Amino acid sequence: MKPPRFDYERPTSLDEAVAVLVANEGAKVLAGGQSLIPMMNFRLASPPVLVDISRIPDMEQIAVADGQLSIGGLVTHQAVAASSEVVRVLPVVAEAAALIGHLAIRNRGTVGGSLAHSDPAAEWPLLCRLVDSRIRVHGPQGPGIVPGDQLNVGFLETCLGEHDILTGVDFTLPPPDSCWAFVEFTRRHGDFALAMVGVNLGINSDAITDPRVVLGALDSTPIRAHEVEEALVGQPPTDETFDAAAALAAEVCNPVDDVHATAGYRRHLATVLTARALRAARDRERMR
């Protein structure tokens, strides 16, 4: 299990990096490498050129300003999980990041790498749909922005051009009284989830407002469960409401069979986890 040959470039600016990508057909960006290198070790990926972006400055910051949380593309999952700033302003992001793989993977794997890899069972694409967000991109035309819920368009597929580099993500901070939960189901701790659900909602005078429910690992990308959200809006945050809404989750997703579970089981998990996430969000709010 040794990787194939490739040429290696380590530019120190985004423009230089983009130029290398433009000049080399099939070149791939290398960030933390935690998804790409295993594929190369299995020889399932053979990019002729790797563009290591780790020495490009200004992509390793976590910043909170102007009502948004900005995370640079090279920030590691562990840095997010351990960030007191993230825990303070957007704890769902820190909690989800802590569920990614294992410590040694989180120490190397990057936010930008995960978003660009676009695994349907990855946490970051789900978070970008759960929280209003914008993806920062640098391409041949310079910097640009992609709405967070439009980045991941399919299995291992984004809307980015092949010469674009994902440089960061900005999350709009939700109202401070919104309540949230992120739950996932794995066979073993740290495995890719068989299903995961993120919820974020407000509770105003015992009625649910602005619910957002996102399902992960249950389709070719994470998906907003609009039908579930509609069943929640304006309803009291009771178990009955949650169960009725969660039942719809099984119908809106489109999971596949694999060695770990059938699609049918995953649909079932969609409902179970949605109900659990909604309860957890409400109960967390009540504890405040």
Next chain:
Amino acid sequence: MTLPISVTVNGTVYQSEVTPRLLLVDFLRENLRLVGTNAGCEHGVCGTCTVLLDGNSVRSCLMFTVQADRTEIITVEGLADGDELHPMQRAFTANHALQCGFCTPGMMISAIDVVGRYPDVDEAELREHLSGNICRCTGYHNIIVAVQEAAVELKGGQ
């Protein structure tokens, strides 16, 4: 194509020329002959190849050596201070936390990172944090005992 690198391993600076595809685990084992770091799966799951890179535990099978340029690496060979074993090593042998020994270097490295970050880690948390390292011999029982013991010592020593 080869590239020059400079990497500090266990306190020694190594200047070398490597092909881009050379995995860090193979550089350590084959080029530097630091064979204590084992390659157990070469796809980032088993944890046997874990080393400390600038203080963070990482999979050396999921890094190209060129990515380690200008970094500082600690491998199992760098844990002891001469004849004096690291507290984690002492706790592993005192508690029979190793059998065939193949996972042991990576397990100790991961454990050192974990107890460094979470000095007051309890058993349940520790089991979660070490779940990226597979051991096939010990059933983890004595590893957990050993790491908890070492955590106490390492905390007291700070």
Next chain:
Amino acid sequence: MMDVQPKPSLVGARVQRVEDPRFLRGTTRYVGNMQMPGMVSVAFLRSVQAHGRVLAVEGIEDALSLVGVHRVLTGTELAERCASIVVPWDTFVEYHACEQPPIAIDTVRFVGEIVAAVVADDRYLAEDALELLYADIDPLPAVTNPLSAMAADAPQLHPNVPRNTNYRGHFANPKADRAIGASPYSVSMQVRMNRHTALPMEGLAVLASFDPNSQDLTLWSSTQMPHMVRSKVAEWLDFPENRLRVIAPDVGGGFGQKANVQPEELIISALSLELERPVKWVEDRQENLASSYQAKEEVVDCTLAFDNDGRITALKARFVGDGGAYSAYPWSPSAEPLMASTTVQGPYVVPVMDSEGMCVHTNKATSSVYRGVGQPAGTYAMEHTLDMAAHAMGVDPVDLRRRNMIGAGAFPYTSTFGGVYDSGQPIATMELALETVGYESFREEQARARAEGRFIGIGQGSMMELTTFGYHEMKRTGWNQRVSAYETARVTVDPGGGVTVRVGTQSHGQGHETTFAQLAASVLGCELEQVTVVQGDTDSSPYGWGTWGSRSAVAGGGAILQASEQVREKAKRVAAHLLEAAFEDIEYEDGSAFVRGTPSRALSLGAIAQAAIVRGDISDEEDPGLDETFTYKPPSPYAQATHVATVEVDIHTGQVKILRYVVAEDCGQMINPTIVEGQIHGGVAQGIGGVLYEHLLYDEDGQFLSGSLMDYLVPTANEVPSIEIKHMITHSTVSKGGIKGMGEGGAVAPLAAIANAVADALVPVCGWQPIDTLPITPESVLRRIEAHGAG
């Protein structure tokens, strides 16, 4: 009067392992660590077809045109120099041996089978060359289900194995059907045991170095059986055995997977002989999962019948093993169903038993032995069917066992199959486990939990563990055609008083450098540090049978005890000569000999060795030297244990969480309880893996679906609970030192204990339902609830 206080015995002491430092410091000696001048690496082209005719290996010239690629070896070429692997068993009537060329010649029979070998400067280059090679294979129909593989119209894998049936052993008893028919109660179940792999953290690794000058071939291999590997590699390569040296240095786990001759050992040796340079191959994880010996897949049928008092009247069982494509030397895939069918009785009185084992070839990687070999399946059959019966009869499962277990007074007890349980206290062992877990209070807690909507359950697995598979057992079963299972130890005292123990067993994690030193040091009364253990090198250790089958403590340990005693007796004789005293008046304590009553004039072992070796200051009747060899024909003592698990089942997801895991076990005299416990911990973890997680999957066409550790799930620290162990000590009545084997036992009972606990937890949800498919995945739990739940 001088008071001589003997040191506490080292046997039974919790001694810290002496081999640890090199593992802690990373100065290990695994084969994969080795480099030699001129060494080249090998990668294998492996079949992507489950069954097919090999038409050609294409691209050889392209591969050889790469700089640094030296050789592409095909099966046809290798066949000129290397015989096929064949596992004969002439003593058994219904047995058919297939042939396996180490590199496929005209037919491939599983995904992962070797089609060509590439030799290059390093593994990276060798894998580059693989990308240029292509095996043109014309697919044949594949068969992946052992039951359908037995059918007359099933695809035939081997010309000389009719109906793909490698083995059939029916210990028939026509009374069984009659007894079952006449009994007031009988229950039956079928279970499909999952395909496992041992997954040692170090895969296989082989390095061969032929020296054209001396004409010697040295083969380093991560094997559990270096002497057997030497014999068979020499035989099949037609190379003089006394010019072949096999060295197994540090071995990173084996669990049975490395207790076989590997095709790769033959190929790498052949390549080194041809190229006259060191050739190395280190198995990667993908190869280890797809191609290394697999294990434990069986279809099990079991019927138990009872009288009105809940006593077993008859047992009928059938175990059909999925043997995979070929037959591994020396065990053949029949070992699994054979062991299951002959040990299914466990610690119970079974008046009438009809038990059958079969092994059938399929288009999967070859099955061989893995920790416990058939005993987990046999124990599962008995223990799960007992729980089924308890629920059918409305009896507490523990009470049912109490009524049927063999009483301590009945030992030695001849099992229905004819094995002799030498000693044990199964009931007391079970009671100890139940007391530790708090069986009665758990039942109360369970009732409270159910009222809260939580579903917890308790289950047990009790077993007799056939250990050692000694000399006589091998003869009794005819396995001695390939393995006679004696063991030799040579214990040598050097003139400085140091003791060297040489033995043919092969530690691969079990800590023999410590435990064997404890044995010799205890007999010779010396310090542990004075003893060195030499193993795993055919040049320096006596011919022996390696480490497998929970044999080393009994077989190797027994030989060491006896050889050490012979050394001690000789030391006393030499001392009698030196001290001019009668032999009867010589006492030997703490590593020195003295005339009774005058310990102040004691002679140390070193002083005695000086006389015996250097000066020849011995009696005329005595041979010089202090060097004794003993060859032991070990017995097969039975260890026994009860495992109790408590679990919680999330009935909404099907997830099973183990709450507590208790083991009460009796392996007779322990040499080092810390190491015994470590073996149990590791075995239990592998058992937990087997019952809840691990599953090698093939699709119906024989495509392999578990090619990574993301697909084949082994338990991590988070899936294995803390394991509580209680010891019973009933000395073996047949082995030297009262020792019983125990290395595999930890892995034998968890399947039954956990499955029983899961079934128990689900009683209020769907009634007691047999768990008929392993592993118990969350999805399978939900299906069970859906199929049987009240709704």
